[in-house]
Amino acid sequence: MASSKASRLGEEYVWRTRMDKVNAELVVLTYGAMVAQLCKDFDSDYVKVNQQLDKMGYNIGLRLIEDYLAKSNTFKRCSNFRETAEMIAKVGFKIFLNITPTITNWTSDGKQFSLVFDENPFADFVELPDDGRAQDELWYSNILCGVLRGALEMVQMQVEAKFVSDVLRGNDTTEMRISLIRYIDDELPPEDD
Amino acid sequence: MTVYSFYIFDRHTECIYTKTWLPQTSSTSDGPSSGGGGGGGQQQQHGPPGTSTSTSTTTGSGSGSGNTTMQLRASSADDAKLIFGTVFSLRNMVRKLGGDDDAFVAFRTAHYKLHYYETASSLRLVMLTDTGTPSMRNVLHQVYINLWVEYVVKNPLSPVEHKRGVGVKNELFEMALDQFIRGLM
Numbered sequence: 001m002a003s004s005k006a007s008r009l010g011e012e013y014v015w016r017t018r019m020d021k022v023n024a025e026l027v028v029l030t031y032g033a034m035v036a037q038l039c040k041d042f043d044s045d046y047v048k049v050n051q052q053l054d055k056m057g058y059n060i061g062l063r064l065i066e067d068y069l070a071k072s073n074t075f076k077r078c079s080n081f082r083e084t085a086e087m088i089a090k091v092g093f094k095i096f097l098n099i100t101p102t103i104t105n106w107t108s109d110g111k112q113f114s115l116v117f118d119e120n121p122f123a124d125f126v127e128l129p130d131d132g133r134a135q136d137e138l139w140y141s142n143i144l145c146g147v148l149r150g151a152l153e154m155v156q157m158q159v160e161a162k163f164v165s166d167v168l169r170g171n172d173t174t175e176m177r178i179s180l181i182r183y184i185d186d187e188l189p190p191e192d193d
Numbered sequence: 194m195t196v197y198s199f200y201i202f203d204r205h206t207e208c209i210y211t212k213t214w215l216p217q218t219s220s221t222s223d224g225p226s227s228g229g230g231g232g233g234g235q236q237q238q239h240g241p242p243g244t245s246t247s248t249s250t251t252t253g254s255g256s257g258s259g260n261t262t263m264q265l266r267a268s269s270a271d272d273a274k275l276i277f278g279t280v281f282s283l284r285n286m287v288r289k290l291g292g293d294d295d296a297f298v299a300f301r302t303a304h305y306k307l308h309y310y311e312t313a314s315s316l317r318l319v320m321l322t323d324t325g326t327p328s329m330r331n332v333l334h335q336v337y338i339n340l341w342v343e344y345v346v347k348n349p350l351s352p353v354e355h356k357r358g359v360g361v362k363n364e365l366f367e368m369a370l371d372q373f374i375r376g377l378m
Contacts, residue, residue: 062353063346065314069313070338189281
């Protein structure tokens with residue numbers, strides 16, 4: 001499709017010209033320090049750490065979507081969830097993290113897909129704690145799930161996002177599963193008395 | 194071109210920001226008494242001619258009495274509600290007739306023109322101008338990307354939800370908006 005090709009060049013352009021850049025190592029170290037602190041605060045209760053990362057991401061997503069809408073030159077709402085997936089992977093991740101995860105594993109009803117991350121800017125240099133549990137319980141980049149959940153909620157999609165594999169845990173790929181739960185209706189103004 | 198007033202409604206249909214600009218060339222005698230021209234303009238003085246009957250009656254009778262401000266404020270809150278109801282219905286009707294891709298852009302009366310812009314995040318921007326003004330869709334888009342996102346959304350200490358306008362009325366946003374709009378007039 002000609003239009004989608006044009007828009008892909010557009011993302012590259014947006015990323016190069018409009019986005020403020022930050023040193024990659026600063027991101028890795030800041031994010032790592034945060035996760036490490038959470039592990040400490042929650043006494044290595046990794047389930048809670050995952051939850052907390054998701055919550056932080058959610059709060060980021062609620063705001064980040066506005067920046068996405070402002071920067072991405074997208075004027076039309078996505079007409080279906082497949083288009084949404086494309087925009088997340090090829091525009092969202094591209095302009096904010098300069099990566100383009102691969103979209104795969106669609107379910108036949110078109111409501112669930114996976115994002116496979118070939119590279120993950122948060123996870124450079126990272127090794128999970130060697131306590132025998134982190135490898136099974138901690139989703140190191142769980143903040144991304146929250147970001148997607150928050151951002152999509154603002155554009156009227158309730159989704160569930162979770163990691164199902166992570167190279168940090170020794171899996172072959174880093175894969176996030178995203179399921180559309182429902183489209184959120186417009187809120188109506190309160191009835192007048 | 195004259196801009197009369199500007200409203201922002203959030204996704205919970207609440208009016209979270211209003212601002213009124215007085216017409217530069219005021220034909221009536223109430224120009225000097227307004228006090229809103231100096232850049233503040235925060236208190237709702239009066240809408241454009243004939244926004245609603247309540248506005249015109251209060252401005253007509255309200256030169257001196259003490260509770261006028263109260264009345265004006267109440268009527269401007271009503272105006273905001275009425276405006277939201279109108280644009281919301283129009284938008285729904287437009288989508289019903291023209292398909293989901295169609296967008297309601299503006300309507301015009303004998304006295305003013307109302308411009309509408311809605312973002313995918315359900316933020317609705319409404320601007321009232323004089324009737325001769327061309328489409329302000331682009332202007333509203335600019336307000337969204339350059340002012341709203343930059344000064345309200347990216348303010349780390351401002352809340353995500355702006356209940357009763359909390360976090361919207363920050364100095365940077367107000368100043369930049371006033372400057373931007375005055376630059377157009």
